[in-house]
Amino acid sequence: MKVPVKIRVNGMLRESEVEPRLLLVQFLREVCGLTGTHVGCETGVCGACTVLVDGDAVKSCTMLAVQADGSEVTTVEGLSRNGKLHPVQEGFWECHGLQCGYCTPGMIMTTVQLLERNASPSREEIRHALYGNLCRCTGYSHIVDAVEHAAQKGRT
């Protein structure tokens, strides 16, 4: 049995009939073809699949597509506007906040939420905010630099 859903993804309305068990991340990757959102653990620990659902950072492997029915979802593909990078994307680029890049979309989306809630986080607050996003490459130091850079950019 399939269930109809309407989800606005990066500003575009996506209507589809989905299996009730389809995860939001599968909906984004397989139905919408937006493969920037990655799957790293399927248990909600690693955070690679983080997207914004109605403005809240959500691990999209722990949410069903049907639960997102009627919601607005923003993925990493939806951040840059008119070819201009989002300040958070710029920060990650400027500060070498990524290596293999696999955790990066989730890191970026979590950071977007953080800076919307706290425009001037301390390094400690940044580290705390990124607690739910695992990175095995960078050691997080450059990621914290990247978030600081983005925060500064966002304020100016």
Place this chain on the structure above:
Amino acid sequence: MTVTEENAPKVKASHGYIGRAIKRVEDPRLIKGIATYVDDLKIPGVLHAEFVRSPHANAKIKSIMTDGAKKLPGVVGIFTGADLNDNVGTIPCASPIPGGKSPDHTVLAGARVYFVGHPVAVVLAETRTIARDALDLVDVDYEPMAAVMDPEKALEKDSSLTHPELGTNVAFTWSLPAGDVDAAFREADKVLKLRTVQPRVTPMAIEPRGCVALWHAGESSITLWTSTQIPHLVRTLLPGLIRIPENKLRVVAPEVGGGFGSKLNLYPEEVVVSHLAMRLDRPVKWIEGRRENAAATIHGRDQIAESEIAIQNDGTVLAIRSKIIADVGSYCQLLTPAIPTLTGLMLCGCYKLRAVRADVTGVHTNKMSTDAYRGAGRPEATYMIERIMDLVASELGLDPVQVRLKNMPQSTEFPFNTATGLMYDSGNYQAALAKAQDLAEWPKLLQERDTARKAGRLFGIGLSTYVEICALGPSKTMAAGGWEWGCVRIEISGKVTVITGATPHGQGQETSFAQIAADWLGVPIEDIVVFRGDTAMAHFGRDTYGSRATALGGTAIVMSIEKIIEKAKTLAAALLKSTREEIEFKDGKFFVKGEVQNALGWGQLASEAYIAKNLPPGLEPGLEASSFFEPSNCTFPFGTHIVAVEVDRDTGQVNILKYVAVDDCGKQVNPLLVEGQVQGGITQSLGTALMERTVYDENGQLLTGEFMDYAIPRAPDIPEYILGSTETPSPSNPLGVKGVGEAGTIGATPAIANAVVDALGIRHLDLPFTPERVWRAIQEKGGGS
């Protein structure tokens, strides 16, 4: 041509890209979410593979019933070992030890399973969801048996056997007698003993493995996209296993989401997926789940060593005798035996030991195989020797810094020959140590410790002065060759295409190689594109592992550019109506000496080279060259890490108060990337030191099968690192680079261990320093509050 110190070209730093902290050219696609990892490939008609895996560590397979699963709509086929194993070859080990005993590593289990996660059957279905549903309907009847779990007990006479047909659990033995060990022990004032246990850890790249195979029936050829560090080695190894000629296989490592050694292997899934794509004439895709990654992708470390150390009362360390037991798990994978043997070779650390004896025993147990995990044998050696240095200091009542200085070679003694037969290329160990002490504000730090201790706090300082080995070569010492290949093409427009046989997967060589090429050619970096990871484009390669890519791959690019410059000079001479000897090359321009106003640039020369109307007699069209760089020696990066910790007496929690690292990786091409590698390396090691351990229970059940049970460091766990560097160029390549991919991982664990042991005021404690383990150590010493 082999580049030697004498004929090495000097850096033509016309734009000065080398040495600059340039942001990465590969980042835009990654930060926009438009990069293509294996799981992102969209291939029409693809079938999805899922593997039925053993829930038992050691069991006989009595029967496999697939009827129920086959009836599930959307299931296309189910294959067991009986269906597959005779049609494909077995998984290779490229570094076998003579006399070693290992069973044939069939791609699917035969009559028995040997570890939890062992692939037993494969399901192919139209969607991944259906394939997963079908897994539950495959009914395997197992007869479980006692598992062999403890590598020391596995060596006892009455132990049950991992592989009964071998008659032993010993996979291999290897001995390194280097120097007169017995004489050193006779001359010793004292002999110390130390048992070190380095636990098994799980690499946990955030992107699990995965692969897609596409069979091109018309050409009888196959393309395999796989999340691997070694597409070229896969292309060398896989054709024989799936019975096609090598030139009918193209291997592509697209965007790869981290490796750390765990993707430095040929795995059964790659063979099965390739074979089935051919057999069914359908594309086949497999994406590893996290639980599979934890259970059936290689693990690292897992060594127990009993060491004896011959010392003199002045702190001189004469010799070490170590018996090392390496738990290799159920099979020897690609480099499994090479890991503990490298530990033996690196046991001298950065010290002038007179003699070393290492006796390594590889032991089969009912676990996943161990193999190269970031550092691959060197972290193990460094942990041993650096713990030993602190032990020597504490036994003799000496300063750990002074003990180290006493045993280090001076910078004038390089190249330095170790007791174990290695030739350390260049070094100034004292300078790195001094710089680290400066950054750590050493006298103040010692004072802080005194003050803290007077107040009853558990405050400790630890250091490690490490040396490691990178850019492994020459080829005669390596199973698959130690060279690297590169190709440079000046396109007809003057743009530059660089193709490397190295396969960076996050390290950033698309940027650093562009920096090297831009400087050597004298062109803007924007004119350069670097390709990697596709055997159809990079015709040769030995890929990326052992921190080899820049030292070896970078040099192959430099050699190719030198060839192109030579050819371009001949062409320029003809066009400028001069002689070759009169032509100078500077800042990307070719000109007759003194006539720089009439210079020709790369664009003009390339256009002439390809249009080929005005070529001098005998000069071939085109402006392209490729090169193999064969190194004459490895490189030996080094450094000093200093850590201050405070242990919470009530909880056993270790808090890192200060972390200083000074690393010398030779010439730095891009300091930003170097910093990133060091920070990432230290962090992985911090995980090994404080929280990570792969745990199987006594029945062989994997208790750390996913991120909910296996802790890796998170952002709040990491202190603000204080980093510094020294630059001692390597004489082994014209760039003077050494390698930095693993340095942080090698230097960090022993420094943290020494700090924790110092804080607790005990003789020794093994990894990982979890609160419970540390708390118990405090209680044992009677130091609880």
